[in-house]
Amino acid sequence: MIGTVSAGLAHSLLSFATSKGADKDALLAAADIAPALLLNPDNRVPLDSYRTLMRTAKHMCGDPALALEFGAAEPIERHSVVGLICHSAATMGEAFMQMSRYARLVIDVESGGGEARFNLAQLESGVWIEDNRPEPNEFPELSESTFARFVCDYRRHFGDAPFAQEIHVTHPRPDHAEAYDRIYRVPVHFGADRNAIRIDPTWLGVEIQPTNRYMFGVLSSMADALMKKLEGASSVRGRVENMLLPLLHTGEVSMDDIAAKLNMSRQTLYRKLRAEGISFEVLLDELRNTMALHYLDGEQVSVNETAYLVGFSEASSFSRAFKRWTGQNPTEHKARQKIA
Secondary structure, three states, rough: OEEEEEEHHHHHHHHHHHOOOOHHHHHHHHHHHOOHHHHHOOEEHHHHHHHHHHHHHHHOOOOOOOOHHHHHHOOOOOOOHHHHHOOOOOOOHHHHHHHHHHHHHHHEEEOOOOOOOOOEEEEEEEEEEEEOOHHHOOOHHHHHHHEEEEEEEEHHHOOOOOOOOEEEEOOOOOOOHHHHHHOOOOEEEEEOOOEEEEHHHHHHOOOOOOOOHHHHHHHOOHHHHHHHHOOOOOOOHHHHHHHHHHHHHHOOOOHHHHHOOOOOOOHHHHHHHOOOOOHHHHHHHHHHHHHHHHHHHHHOOOOHHHHHHHHOOOOHHHHHHHHOOOOOOOHHHHHHHHHH
C-alpha cells in the first residue's frame, strides 16, 4: 500500500491504543516503527506500517471498533496544525476547502484520477463529501476513523446542528456494525460504490465562532508580535502585509484581491508600492520568508506544516525557496536553532 501518514497521527493512535490497554513496545515492534521516528513531527510513517499499527491495536485491545473510537475521540488539532487552520476559517465550507488542501500533511495518498482526496459533489440525491482514496477496501479502518472524525468533531463544536444525513462505504458490513450506529447516528450503507457522507447543504454556510483569522499569531509569540507591529503600520507595504498574513496559508493571494480590499485598482497599488521601493511579488516573497523563520524558530510547528502555513502546496518547493532566502534548508535551520 503506497502512501505515508504523519508521525503525529501515528503517535496519536499509539497513545490512544495504549490508553486502552495495548502494549506500546509490542505495537511499535509489530508495525516496524522505530520509537525515535515518532519524536520528530516532520517524519513520515509508511501507510502499511500505520495499517499494521491500527490492526495490531484492535487485536491487543480486543476492540474491533477501535478505528471508529479513535476517530471519534481524537480531534485533528491534537496531532496536526491542519485542525487549527480549519478552525480559523469563517465558515464550514471554507474550512472544508482548507482541510482538503492540507490533507496530505496528515495522510498522503494518491487519489483516483489525480483528484483531491476529498471533494464536494452536488448530485440529484444531495450534497456529498466524497473520499477519493483509491482501493479503500484494503484499509477500511481508515474510512471508519476519517468519517468518525468528520462527524464527531462537528458534533463536539455544534451539538446536534444538521450535518451528516447518511454515510456510504464501499467495504462490506462488519461484525461491529452496531458501533457505526452508536458513533455516526445516521444510516450507513455498506458495499456502496463510493465512500461518502451526504450532508445537509446548510452546513457549508455554518459560521465558525469565534472566527480567528489571526490563528497564526498564537502559534508562536514572535509571530504574534510581528502581526501586532504590522497592524499598526501606516505604509502601503504595511497595510498589504497586514492583509496578506491571514491569507498566506490559503495559497490563494493575488495583487488584484489585495488591491480590491484596499479599495484601489491594481495599477494604483502597483504605483504606490513602487514609490516605496518594492513590488507586490517581492513583498509577498519577503513576508513568506519572515513568517517561515518565525514559525520555525518558535519550534511549535514542523517544517512541513510551516511550508503550508506560508502558502506552499509542496514541501519541496518551500525547501527550495527557504534555501534561496537563507542559504540552508529548513530542516538544517530548525536543527541549528535547537542546538543554539
